[in-house]
Amino acid sequence: MKVEPVKDTLFIEEAADIFLNQQVRFLPVVNDFGKFLGIVTQKALFRVITKVYGLEDAKIVIHSDDFAGTLLKISDVIYKHGANITNIAQMDTEVMGIQEISIRLVGDNLEKLPEKLQAKGIKVKEFIPAKNN
Structure with missing residues (x-):
């Protein structure tokens, strides 16, 4: 299965929706010019979500x-x-x-x-x- 790249401006919840609905393990990230910047993994996404939610607070x-x-x-x-x-x-x-x-x-x-x-x-x-x- 080919994984379509996402823009580096993608919101966290949009990335989560892609992981959930497309059942992919990673998302390639590109800028506005299509230059490859890296990947986002499910683990990295969950790390950001827990930071945003302030689970220590x-x-x-x-x-x-x-x-x-x-x-x-x-x-x-x-x-x-x-x-x-x-x-x-x-x-x-x-x-x-x-x-x-x-x-x-x-x-x-x-x-x-x-x-x-x-x-x-x-x-x-x-x-x-x-x-x-």
Whole structure:
């Protein structure tokens, strides 16, 4: 099977989609002029994804049935707590319109953040402390 080259401007999620749907082991990468720059392997892609997601950082998982405006409420509480968001991912749970919002954070006293969020009516499903603690 011939593997078509991808541009060096390809987004991570697009590369993941190619790996998933075309069942290839690597992707040749070229620039705008078609010059070969190297390859991306599945392992390299997963390494980037784990770096982007900040797997060492603390994580709060929130369930929301009213997604509009929820991120503003959440980020306001996080800001006032003095924490910083390193990543946000949202997923439809496909259960009665509930959205799952996964937030990676850095900061001090993050274990107190779920209580502050719940006090604002935000449903915290789970809190996972940072791995480096």
